[in-house]
Every structure is written in C-alpha cells, then in structure tokens.
Amino acid sequence: MKIEIFQKKIENIQDAGDLKKDINKNLKSPTTKLLDIILGGAIQLKASDIHFEPQTKETKIRMRIDGFLQDIILIDAQIYQNILSRLKLVSGIKLNIRHKPQPGRFTVTIKNKEEREPIEIRSSTLPTNQGESIVLRLLDPQSLIGLDSLGLRDGLSQIFEREIKRPNGMILLTGPTGSGKTTTLYAFLKEIQKPGIKIITIEDPPEYQLEGITQTRVDRSRGYTFASGLKSIMRQDPDVILIGEIRDSETSKAAIQAALTGHLVFSTLHTNDAPGTIARLSSLQAKVINIGPAINLVVAQRLVRKLCPKCKKERKITLEELKEIKRELKEIPKSVKIPKLSTETKIFQPKGCKFCNGTGYRGRTGVFESLPIDDEIEEFILNNPSVATLRKRAIEKGMVTLKQDGLIKILKGVTSIEELERVAGELKK
Numbered sequence: 001m002k003i004e005i006f007q008k009k010i011e012n013i014q015d016a017g018d019l020k021k022d023i024n025k026n027l028k029s030p031t032t033k034l035l036d037i038i039l040g041g042a043i044q045l046k047a048s049d050i051h052f053e054p055q056t057k058e059t060k061i062r063m064r065i066d067g068f069l070q071d072i073i074l075i076d077a078q079i080y081q082n083i084l085s086r087l088k089l090v091s092g093i094k095l096n097i098r099h100k101p102q103p104g105r106f107t108v109t110i111k112n113k114e115e116r117e118p119i120e121i122r123s124s125t126l127p128t129n130q131g132e133s134i135v136l137r138l139l140d141p142q143s144l145i146g147l148d149s150l151g152l153r154d155g156l157s158q159i160f161e162r163e164i165k166r167p168n169g170m171i172l173l174t175g176p177t178g179s180g181k182t183t184t185l186y187a188f189l190k191e192i193q194k195p196g197i198k199i200i201t202i203e204d205p206p207e208y209q210l211e212g213i214t215q216t217r218v219d220r221s222r223g224y225t226f227a228s229g230l231k232s233i234m235r236q237d238p239d240v241i242l243i244g245e246i247r248d249s250e251t252s253k254a255a256i257q258a259a260l261t262g263h264l265v266f267s268t269l270h271t272n273d274a275p276g277t278i279a280r281l282s283s284l285q286a287k288v289i290n291i292g293p294a295i296n297l298v299v300a301q302r303l304v305r306k307l308c309p310k311c312k313k314e315r316k317i318t319l320e321e322l323k324e325i326k327r328e329l330k331e332i333p334k335s336v337k338i339p340k341l342s343t344e345t346k347i348f349q350p351k352g353c354k355f356c357n358g359t360g361y362r363g364r365t366g367v368f369e370s371l372p373i374d375d376e377i378e379e380f381i382l383n384n385p386s387v388a389t390l391r392k393r394a395i396e397k398g399m400v401t402l403k404q405d406g407l408i409k410i411l412k413g414v415t416s417i418e419e420l421e422r423v424a425g426e427l428k429k
C-alpha cells in the first residue's frame with residue numbers, strides 16, 4: 001500500500017485537530033483516499049496504534065500518541081464498514097469472517113523528499129456487540145534509536161556500553177508491556193552490529209527488520225517456539241542471540257545454557273523491578289547455581305512522557321516536594337551527579353499548546369534501574385535471597401532505582417512529578 005499523493009498535506013499536520021479537519025473534509029472521498037489520510041496523519045503524529053471502535057451509530061477513531069489514547073473523530077458507521085473492508089483486504093484477513101478475532105499485516109510505503117523505509121502495520125480484528133473493532137499497530141523503522149537516544153544518565157550509558165560488548169553472558173530487560181524493552185534491545189543490537197559477529201533473533205514476531213541480522217519468527221502452530229527455536233539457533237554458530245521473551249521454564253533453561261556456553265544473550269522478562277528477576281527465573285525452574293554466573297546485567301525500565309519544550313512551565317519546588325525528593329535521593333551514590341536541592345530549586349510542569357496537542361508533553365524517554373551481577377551479588381544469589389533482601393543489598397552497592405532515575409530527570413526539567421508518579425508510584429511512602 002502506498003501513500004504518496006497526500007504527503008504534502010501530511011507534512012503540514014501539526015496536531016490531532018488538524019488531522020480531524022482533514023478527515024472531515026474527505027469523508028465523502030473514496031475509501032482509499034480517506035484511509036491514506038488517516039494512516040498518513042498517524043505516521044506524522046508518531047502514533048503507535050490506531051483504534052477503530054464501533055459504537056451504536058458511529059465509530060470512534062483514536063490514536064495512541066506518547067503512550068496515551070487520544071480521540072480523533074467520530075465517523076459514520078457505513079464509512080467505517082468501507083474502511084474495515086479495505087483494511088481486512090490489504091491485511092490478508094478473511095472478509096466473510098466477522099465472529100472471531102483475526103490477525104493480519106500490511107506494509108505502507110511513503111514517497112516524499114526523503115527516502116523512507118516501508119512501515120509495517122499489524123492488524124487485529126475483534127468481534128464486539130456493536131460490530132468488528134480493528135486496531136492497527138504501526139511499526140515505523142524511524143522509531144528505532146541508538147543508545148545515545150534512550151535517555152541514559154551519565155554513568156549508566158557507560159555500564160550499558162561495557163556490558164553489551166562482553167563476549168558472553170546474559171542481559172535481561174524487565175518491565176510491563178509498552179515499557180520500551182524492545183526499543184532498548186534493538187538499540188543494543190545497533191550498537192554492537194558489525195561484520196565480524198553473527199547475530200540471530202527469535203521473536204514473536206520480529207517488530208523491525210534490521211540489515212545484516214538473521215531474524216526468525218515463532219510459529220507455535222508448527223512447533224517452533226522460543227525454546228525449540230533457541231536450540232536450532234545454537235547450531236547456527238551465533239555470537240549474539242536475542243530472545244524476544246522468556247516466558248517458560250524450557251526457554252529460561254535454554255537461554256541460561258546459551259549464556260554459559262560462550263554466547264551473548266539479550267532477552268526480556270516480566271517483573272516489576274531488577275531484583276525481582278532472580279526470583280522470577282527461579283520460579284521458571286532455572287537453577288540458582290546457574291543464574292548468577294549466566295547473567296551480566298538486569299535492567300528494569302519504564303517510559304515517561306517528556307515535557308513539551310515549547311510550553312513547559314517553571315515553578316518553585318514546594319517544601320513537601322523538596323522533603324520527599326531529598327528522602328528518595330538520600331541513598332543515591334555520590335558518583336551520580338544530581339542538581340543541588342534547596343528551597344530555591346525550580347522544577348517544571350505541563351501546560352499545553354498546539355505543538356503538544358494541548359497535553360503538555362511531547363515524546364517519551366526511559367527511566368532505568370540497573371543491577372550488574374558482580375562476584376559479590378553472584379554469591380549473594382546463591383543463598384536464594386528474597387526480592388526485598390536482594391533489593392536492599394543492590395541499593396547498598398549503588399543501584400539507582402527507577403524512581404531515583406526519574407527524579408533526576410525531573411530536576412533536569414525533562415519530565416514532571418505527576419508523570420513519574422504515574423509510572424513509578426507516589427513519592428510519599
């Protein structure tokens with residue numbers, strides 16, 4: 001599917017309001033033209049998803065921008081049916097099946113002044129009481145970033161650079177769905193990719209295509225799972241292996257074995273924080289005696305919205321906020337530089353303007369918690385400590401927590417207290 005004719009209009013879309021006007025003007029246009037405007041607008045707004053949600057008489061279109069769904073427009077039910085049929089057709093989804101979910105995919109190519117890689121779009125239909133809903137996931141290669149764009153503080157970037165260049169071991173990224181784990185993993189791959197090493201990934205499915213990297217896709221219907229795929233990958237003489245997710249005992253054991261036998265392994269795990277990774281692997285029947293030697297680094301991460309640079313509003317910190325921030329940062333290592341704290345300290349809060357579509361935020365960045373597994377922590381793990389005990393020991397050794405990393409970004413004017421509390425919990429105990 002190509003988007004070319006409407007690119008000049010798309011280039012001028014600055015917010016969701018302009019897109020709504022453009023859609024309104026073209027509601028009676030052919031379905032392909034209307035769909036081009038919706039898709040082109042979503043790409044320009046850097047939306048990660050487009051939601052078409054049928055209601056009683058109309059269908060709501062929403063887009064997820066910077067992690068939040070924003071209402072775009074309500075369209076007539078018949079217009080939506082035409083769009084739905086077109087989307088099912090280009091996605092390879094059966095038109096006559098309406099009563100069960102169906103996945104699909106298609107590719108969008110944009111031709112403009114700059115050469116752009118094709119954008120893969122994953123489709124997912126779902127039957128509802130009001131009709132079929134469809135959600136589109138936009139996988140824009142331009143969203144792939146390097147280590148220098150992840151939002152790493154000084155010191156942490158050096159840790160990442162050191163660990164991803166080690167010849168073997170495992171680096172695990174933890175956090176909930178949508179916390180940016182895949183983006184970080186691909187940043188790792190981009191950093192270490194060179195002609196002298198072989199990198200193979202197994203994902204469900206691969207989100208982006210990377211030149212020079214062998215990427216494979218899980219296919220459970222044919223028995224090709226993370227675990228069985230990893231065993232096959234090991235016979236391909238890889239230097240680096242990326243496993244999309246460790247979700248069962250067989251995969252955890254195979255991943256740890258790969259890390260212990262001379263491979264560098266990257267993967268993800270669902271835990272709330274970095275210390276919780278050890279307990280999670282234990283629950284997946286990994287041997288405690290192997291966990292410490294296999295893992296080089298555990299990283300927990302979240303995504304916070306960045307304050308809009310054009311409208312963020314400066315204010316003086318309150319005494320209560322100052323007290324809580326000082327308490328949270330009390331145990332932070334002296335090697336981590338933080339702005340000086342006093343009653344005159346200034347922080348920023350969201351306001352809202354046309355540039356950020358009235359939200360007060362524009363773009364996102366990561367907040368991180370990293371736990372390197374050195375000899376001392378490895379020995380500590382052998383005693384099978386609780387998550388709380390391991391967390392306390394890690395902090396004593398200098399681990400900067402998610403909340404502390406976020407507070408540093410607040411003091412530097414990157415994000416707000418409200419946004420950090422949304423993803424990492426309130427400052428008050």
